[in-house]
Every structure is written in structure tokens, then in C-alpha cells.
Amino acid sequence: MKFLKNINKLNGCKAAILTNQSAFGFNGKYHFQTYAEIFDLKTIFLPEHGLFAELQDQVSGDELKYLFGDMQIVNLYGKEEKSLVPPRESLTGVDVIIVDIKDVGSRYYTFLTTAYYILLEISRLKKETGKAPIFLVIDSPNPIGKKVEGTPLQKEFESFVGVTSVLHRHGLTPGGLLSYYNETFHLKVDVVVVPVGVFHPKSISQFEWVPPSPNIPTQSTCLVYPGMCLLEGTNLSEGRGTTKPFETFGAPYLVGKAKEELDKRMDSHQSDDFRLRALRFLPTFHKYTGTICEGYQLMVLKPKQFHSLYFILYFLKQLGELFPKEFEYLKGVYEFRSDRPAIELLAGDSVLLDYLYGKLSESALSEYLDQSERHWMKLTKPYRY
Template sequence: MKFLKNIQKLSGCQAGILTNQSAFGYLGKYHFQTYSEIFNLKTIFLPEHGLFAELQDQVSGDELSYLFGDMQIVNLYGKEESSLVPPKESLKNLDVVIIDIKDVGSRYYTFLTTAYYILEELSKLKKETGKSPVFLVIDSPNPIGTKVEGSPLQETYQSFVGVKSVLHRHGLTPGGLLTYYNETFHLNVDVVVVPVGVFHPTKVTSFEWVPPSPNIPTQNTCYVYPGMCLLEGTNLSEGRGTTKPFETFGAPYLMGKEKLELDKRMLSHQKGKFLLRNLRFLPTFHKYAGIICEGYQLMVLKPKQFHSLYFTLYFLKQVNGLFPDQFEFLKGVYEFRSDRPAIELLTGDSYLLEYLYGKHSDSDLERYLEENETIWNKAIKPFRY
């Protein structure tokens, strides 16, 4: 294939790679093993969760170690916020930086934010020295397709769980989103995207699914994650510690007549597009570990029509109104930030936050989301691969 031949021309170049276990399958190997046969692979940049997704969310990878000869391991998810940015010394002697890591289609998912931070550092390096390594993106399919959801993240809320201007569900492949960053933010890095189908198959099947992180166990999880990730900013369990995180959710206090009213209200929302199965569950770790929770399993019936973000915003608004004494938006440190609560960093939009507090109607929210999704679809047209 043309791109394989072109990559072979880079044989022997000094390379670094941002990757993890999700880059698997080409020649039956982890891709970093394959690339080490082509490039002089000097550095592996570790994302959140580690190379094999060993670690849970918000756990430092500083203690991880791997034996790959004299290869340097640079952990980009340590104990301090500064660890998220690659040291300049780890980049300046490289000819190529390879990005081969799967995304799940939501802006909160941190892998492509890590790639963006690398891209920013390469841009700075180019301004300082006049040159920088080639940024080689090995593209993979978006597991939830091109559908988009949400509104652009306002700059004041930018953090590791959200890059400014991006929608909650962005509808792009890794190559598309990283090219969007490079061009929209005028980073001027030499970005080369190897198309889907070269190293990664054009379609993701459930039989070949490799969990990119511990709490994205199946492709179905990706369909609910654009909305259900907001639960991380609340005292509702998002299902960590169960076998169906983000599809299973609830809390010990969801009981009584208020729970029956919540059931009733949820039945009227996005009719026919999803099913809510009432259940009890016992998280083995994380929120409410060892405590029985009352809640639901979210079963998406029509993935192309179901709007996960709207579902979750609507659900949180109802819970906030029905359980005012028990429900809380969490405070404290979240992804290295303590200046804003997690719900603000995740929601990323003052209008959506106002909706959660009852300042906008459901119809106003629907209109607002539709308008922003239309604008985003037009903006990303050049970046759809």
C-alpha cells in the first residue's frame, strides 16, 4: 500500500510514540512492537491509565515501569498537572512523533488531549528552533461514528477533560480532531495522517474490541459516555466498580415516591430511543463501594437517534429537583483542577449549567443544542476522514 511504502521511507528515523493497548492487531501485534521494526523507536509516551490500561481514572502512572531495552518511558499522567505536558528534552531529538491510540468520540476522553498537548509543544519547538518532528497520526475509526452532540467548550472551562471549541461528542477520528487542532489553533506543525484501513480496520466490531481504558469495556459504553461522563461531577455513581460502567448508574438515596416520579419523567424523554431497566447494584470500588445503590441500566435502542448528552442533562435536572437534600454536585480536586467543580469542567458551557439549575426549558435546550451541532458540523467538514 502507498502509505506503508511511504512509512518505510522513514525507516531508521528516531521516533517517539503515544500509544496504549488499544493500538493492537496489525500483524497480530501491539503496534509499538511493529513500529520498532521500522523506526528507531526511542520513547513511549504514556497516557492516563498506562500502556495496558492497568490503572483506574485519576491514578498517577509514575510508579509504572516497563522493560523495553533502552527505550525511554515518559509518563504523561503523573501526580502534578505539569506532568501532562511532555518535557521539551523528550521531543527535541526526535524525527517523528507517532500518535496511535484509539479515541471513544467524546471530548472528555483524555488521550487526544494528551496528543494535543504534545502538538502544542511541537509548535513551540518549531517557533524556537525552526523545526520540529513530524506528527504522524495513525488514524482509527470513531467507534460511535460521525454523529455529533453538544455545544463548544467555552475557553474559561478548558482543562484536561476538554479542549476549547470542541463539542461533547465531536464526530471525528483521531486524525480529524488533531488536524482540526493544528489548523484551527494555527500550530503549524507538520501533521501527517495515515488513513483508517492501513493499520486499523475501517470498522470496529464487538469481537475485536480492545478496551482503551478500564471503564470503557465495550463499544456500547461509547454511545452513552458523551452524556453519562457528567455523572463524574455528581454524587451519583457512574457505575465504576460494576461490569457496565456508564451504562449502570444510581445512588443509595434514589428511593421512595420521588424515585417513582423520576421513573415516570424518564419514560417521557426521547421515547423509543432507549430503555431504562430499574436495578440495584453494589459497586466494588469507587463511589459507594460496598453499598447497595438504587438505579438503572441504560439500554440504547436507536444509537443513531439517541442523544446521550441531552438524556444526562435532563436526568440530572430531574434528580436535582426531586432529591434536593441528597443530590450534590461534587467539589474538590478533579483532574488536577480545584478552582472549578468537576461539573463545570465537564459541561463546559454556562448555558448548559444554567439549564441544570432550572433556568432554561427543555425546548430551549433542544434548540440550543441543535443550533450548535449544526455550526460544528459545518466547521469540521474539512476534517472528516
Template sequence: MKFLKNIQKLSGCRAAILTNQSAFGYQGTYHFQTYSKIFDLKTIFLPEHGLFAELQDQVSGDELSYLFGNMQIVNLYGKEESSLVPPRDSLKDIDLVIIDIKDVGSRYYTFLTTAYYILEELSKLKKETGKAPIFLVIDSPNPIGTKVEGSPLEETYQSFVGVKSVLHRHGLTPGGLLSYYNESFHLNVDVVVVPVGVIHPKKNPSFLWVPPSPNIPTQNTCYVYPGMCLLEGTNLSEGRGTTKPFETFGAPYLLGKEKIELDKRLSNHQKGRFQLRNLRFLPTFHKHVGVICEGYQLMVTKPKQFHSLYFTLFFLKQLGELFPGQFSYLKGVYEFRSDRPAIELLVGDRFLLEYLAGKHSESLLESYFNEKETDWLKTIKPYRY
């Protein structure tokens, strides 16, 4: 890993870029527009959701069309799994690949997985030909800081929503996580990180937040996402189709004495670190569209202490006990994989899946988290900058 404090040193290089609307500057322009004046920008790689976050989750970007001079547009989220990997031709005749895209601090978020797939292809290209473009990461702050949550993803559960060995909430910046991939997986690509502040300020005020994808509308969403993303693998609404996705959640069947008992159990969990507001909501699209859902708004009051993943696992375990005939985990294709249900890909850990099945206590889960999170903090120490 190398650091670069002046990208003008690479002026004139032939370049490709992975980016979207989250890379937006104080001058009122998108970063790729700035780079087109510095580099010979030949290709824009599109991540999931498109260049301007036009598309909802798991919607192919094959139909998207943009016109930016002579730049080639390469969609890396199409209808087939093969589309996730950049075509080899798109990596030829370029000097560097720029990664300038915001992350939200959770391993499920697909932008840095797309960057990882590009990194892998550069590694293969270097082994085959002896050379590969520079991998230039324009770093940006982790919006939820350096706190970590969870356990390493076991390789058998690896997918587009999780790279092996990474925790649910990883605590790294894009430059740190991609450098970890490069060195830990022995990819041997020439990774160069441009520190925070060269392109955008060290601290982005919340009022300048640009939603990196359609269902991360605010920075607050990022604090609950490390846990609440698990709801994608269930028949609960995770709030898509509302103005507060992942903070708003529920289902039509959360009713009766079981709901009262659920309220009681949740109120005793991680006391003082969050508040739950009971509510009813009507999703305008996605799960339970047009049906009134009973549920909650999750309001984090102590972000440095609240453990989103623990909350969500505890919540799902209670649903399994209180609503066994109504609550369920989804089956079918999820992010191009059909051999495992979505909840397994998202949880990514046999011990945690056993907890959901009622095989482990809360105290044992807490000890497990403490061990795995401590180990991860030691592992990533060289990549925290």
C-alpha cells in the same frame, strides 16, 4: 495536513510514540512492537491509565515501570499538572512523534488531549528553533461514528477533560480532531495522517474490541459516555466498580415516591430511543463502594437517534428537583483543577449549566443543541475523512 499511505517511506526515522493497548493488530502484536522494526523507536509516552490500562481514572502512572530494550518511558499522567506536558528533552533528537491510540468520540476522553499537549509543545519548539519533529497520526475509526452532540467548550472551562471549542461528542477520528487543533489554533506543525486501513482494518468487528481504558469495556459504552461522563461530577455512582460502567448508574438515595416519579419522567424522554432497566448494584470500588445503590442500566436501542448528553442533562435536572437534599455536585480537585467544580469543567457551557439550574426549558435546550451542532458540522467538514 498531509496524507501518507506507506509508512515505510519514513523507515529508519528516530521516533517517539503515544500509544497504549488499544493499538493492537491482527498479527497478535501491539503496534509499537511493529513500529520498532520500522523506526528507531526511542521513547514511549504513557497516557492516563498506563500502557495496558492497568490504572483507574485519576491515578498517577509515576510508579509504572516497563522494559522494552533501550526505549525511554515517559509518563504523561503523573501527580502534578506539569506532568501532562512532555519534557522538552523527550522531543529532542527525534524525527517524528507517532500518535497511535484509540479515542471513544467524546471530548472528555483524555488520550487526544494528551496528544494535543504534545502538538502544542512541538509548535513551541518550532517557533523557538525553526524546526520540530513530524506529527504522525495513525488514524482509527471513531467507534460511535460521525454523529455529534452538544456545544463548544468555552475557554474558561478548558482543562485536561476538555479542549476549547470542541463539542461533547465531536464526530471526528483522531486524525481529524488533531488536524482541527493544528489548523484552527494555528500551531503550524507538520501533521501527517495515515488513513484507516494502513495499519488496521477499516472496520473493526466488535468482538475484536480492546478496552482502551478500564471503564470502557465495550463499544456500547462509547454511545452513552458523551452524556454519562457528567456523572463524574456528581454524588451518583457512574458504575465504576461494576461490569457495565456508564451504562449502570445510581445512588443509595434513589428511593420512595420520588423514585417512582423519576421513572415516569425518564420514560417520557426521547421515547423509543432507549430503555431503562431498574436495578440494584453494589460497587466494588469508587463511589458508594460496598453500599447497595438503586439505579438503572441504560440500554440504547436507536444509537443514531439517541442523544446521550441531552438524556444525562435531563436526568440530572430531575434529580435536582426530586432529591434536593440528597443529590449534589462534587467539590474539590478534579483533573488537576480546584478552581471550578467537576461538573462545570465537564459541561463546559454556561447555557447548559443554567439549564441544570432550571433556567431554561427543554424546547429551548433542543433549539440550542440544534444550532450548535449544525455550526460544528460546518466547522469540521474539512476534517472528516
């Protein structure tokens, strides 16, 4: 991985940028506004949710309009899957592609997948023409640190919510993960990583939490997201439409004797790492809008020990046993894919799916997770800093 020592060399270069509101400066300006004073900034690439995180998940940004001088706005989350790939003309005629956007530490989170698709297209451009822009990553800390969770995504499950070989909780910074992609997949792009403090010594987003998308309101949301995002593939509410998405979850059908047994099982499964608080909630949008849900608030007590993915895998397995008629995995289109259920794209691993369907023991799951996580830590050691 390359680090830039002399940023003055880039002054005046023609540039494009992938960014959003998560990159915000102490001077009251968004980072892209500061770059416009350093570079000849031609294009802003919009990720999912828009430049200011205006849009909910899986909502096209085609209708978004912004006025920033003569800068071109290229939406990379439209109504069709082909919109995810940057148009070739947006990559030619520029010297630098800047990536300055917050990640939340989970492979499902689409911002760095969008950056990966840009990286792939730059690689293709370089192979075809022999020329390509520098890929400049403005690096920021991983909000949930270097701890990892999960198993490598298997090729057959690759999608916009998961790149092959990456764990559910990867433990890397944006610069580390994008450098991993570049070298592991032999893309041969000139990737350069710069700590955010080099360009923005007093960037507020280094110290204060700026929500990168509508349903990651706090840093604590990031701690549970590596596991709780699997709820998107089920008929449980993941808490969208509440003030604590992914920390609040449930469904109207969690009642009766089966719910009492579920409470017992989850109570016996609890440790000092987390607590479940039983509650009722009413989503104001998304699943079960305007309907009272019975559920829980997940409270993480020891972030360094808590394993969000293992928690939700265990929980979903219990639901399958106790609510066989009510609980279900959703079908239909999810992040442009309709050939596989969302739970398969999110779990990304046939072994984990076997566990959910009752074909794998608790001990086998624990051993498999441990081995996968140890291997990933060794594999990604060069990209951790």
C-alpha cells in the same frame, strides 16, 4: 490535512510514540512493537491509565515500570498537572512523533488531549528553534461514527477533560480532531495522517474491540459516554465497580416517593431510542463501594437517534428538583483542577449549566443544542473522512 503516500521514506527515522493497548495487531504484537521494526523507536509516551490500561481514572502512572530494551518511558499522567506536558528533551533528537491510540468519540476522553498537549509543545519548539518532528497520526475509525452531540466548550472551562471549541461528542477520528486543532489554533506543525491499515493491514483493533481504558469495556459504552460522563461531577455512581460502567448508574438515596416520581418523569421522557431498566447494584470500588445503590441500566435501542447528552441533562435536572437535599454536584480536585467543580469542567458551557440550575427551558435547550451541532458539522467538514 496531509496524507502520507510513501511510508518507506520514514524507514529508520528516530521516533517517539503515544500509544497503549488499544493499538493491537493481527500478528499478536502491539503496534509499538511493529514500529520498533520500522523506526528507530526511542520513546514511549504513556497516557492516562498506563500502557495496558492497568490503572483506574485519575491515578498517577509514575510507579509503572516496563522493560522494552533501551526505550525510554515518559509518563504523561503523573501526580501534578505539569506532568501532562511532555518534557522538551523528549521531543528533541527525534524525527517523528507517532500517535497510535484509540479515541471513544467524546471530548472528555483524555488520550487526544494528551496528543494535543504534545502538538502544542512541538509548535512551541518549532517557533523557538525552527525545527520540529513530524506529527504522524495513525488514524482509526471513531467507534460511534460521525454523529455529534453538544455545544462548544467555552474558554473559561478548558481543562484536561475539554479543549476549547470542541463539542461533547465531536464525530471525528483522531486524525481529524488533531488536524482541526493544528489548523484552528494555528500551531503550524507538520501533521500527517495515515489510516491504520497502511502500517497494519490486519490490525485487530480495526475489527475487534480492545478496551482502551478500564471503564470503557465495550463499544456500547462509547454510545452513552458523551452524556453519562457528566455523572463524574455528581454524587451518583456512574457504575464504576460494575461490569457496565456508564450504562449502569444510581445512588443509595434514590428511594421513596421522590424515586416514584422520578420513574414517572423518566418513563414519560422515554422514546424508541432508549429504555431504562430499574435495578439495584453494588459497586466493588469507587463511589459507594460495598453499598447497595438504587438505579438504572441505560439501554440504547437506536444509536443513530439517541442523544446521550440531552438524556443526562434532563435526568440531572429532575434529580435537582426531586432530591434537593440528597443530590449534589461534587466539589474538590478533579483532573488536577480545584478552582471549578467537575460539573462545570464537564458541561463546559454556561448555557448548559443554566439549564441544570433551572434557568433555561426544555425548548430553549433543544434549540441551542441543534444550532451548536449544525454549526460544528459545517465547521469540521474539512476534517471528516
